[in-house]
Amino acid sequence: MxxxxxxxxxxxxxxxxxxxxxxxxxxxxxxxxxxxxxxxxxxxxxxxxxxxxxxxxxxxxxxxxxxxxxxxxxxxKPDRRWDLTVNSNGTLTLVNRRKAISGFFEIMLHSPDAVGTREPVVRHSALGERGSLTFPLPGGINEVDGIFVQTYEGLGYPEQEIVPIHPKYTMADFRDPRISPQ
The missing domain is CATH 1.20.5 (Single alpha-helices involved in coiled-coils or other helix-helix interfaces)
Structure with a gap:
């Protein structure tokens, strides 16, 4: 057992x-x-x-x-009206390459995907031949592909031009580290 x-x-x-x-x-x-x-x-x-x-x-x-x-x-373009320079402090300088503007002009941000009316960033009157205007952009220039300039002289239609900014200044992922406009 x-x-x-x-x-x-x-x-x-x-x-x-x-x-x-x-x-x-x-x-x-x-x-x-x-x-x-x-x-x-x-x-x-x-x-x-x-x-x-x-x-x-x-x-x-x-x-x-x-x-x-x-x-x-x-x-x-040899006949372009405007030159645009990005300054080291992030401001833009717009240079008039042609005749003086006796009326006024507006500068707006330009983006191809912008919808609706753009508010002017700058309104300025009278700019001499080869005159320049330096101005900041609210929020900096990141992802802005250019500025839109409307010039009003007399009672005619406004002259409009898009002045592009080089993307090395506006696209952070391609920006040269030595250039830092914010």
Whole structure:
């Protein structure tokens, strides 16, 4: 009888040991699967963020090229009316390249995605030939692709011109670190 109780004890102990090992192994597999799913979700989120960043960088590069092209086209015009300079303190200097303005003119921010009427940043009257005007822009020049100048002389229609700003001044992700107009 002793050997039967030993055999029963060994069977119960072995079965209990097997069950505990099996439960631990099953729990370990569940934890590994959970970690695998978390890692897969993190990798998917990272891939999505990387794809979004690459798409944004690509769009920004195209926008930079478009703004730079617009600036270069404006600079290449021999008959352009205005020159625009970005100063180290973030102000802009607008230089009249043609005849004097006897009426008044308004300067507004220009952005191709702007909707509605723009409020003038500067209203000024009379500017001599080769005269200049230095003014700050509220909020700085970040993401501004140029200024819109309307000149009123007499009772005629206003003369309007968009004067682009080089994107190396206005697009922070392409800005030369030595240039810091804010």
């Amino acid at each position: 002793d050997w039967v109780s030993i055999l029963i004890g060994a069977a119960i102990g072995g079965g209990l040991s097997w069950f505990i090992t099996w439960a631990y192994y099953r729990k370990s597999l569940q934890q590994q699967e959970q970690l695998r799913q978390v890692d897969a979700a993190e990798r998917a989120a990272q891939r999505a963020a990387d794809a979004e960043r690459r798409a944004r960088d690509s769009e920004r590069a195209v926008l930079y090229k478009n703004r730079e092209s617009s600036y270069n086209e404006h600079q290449a």
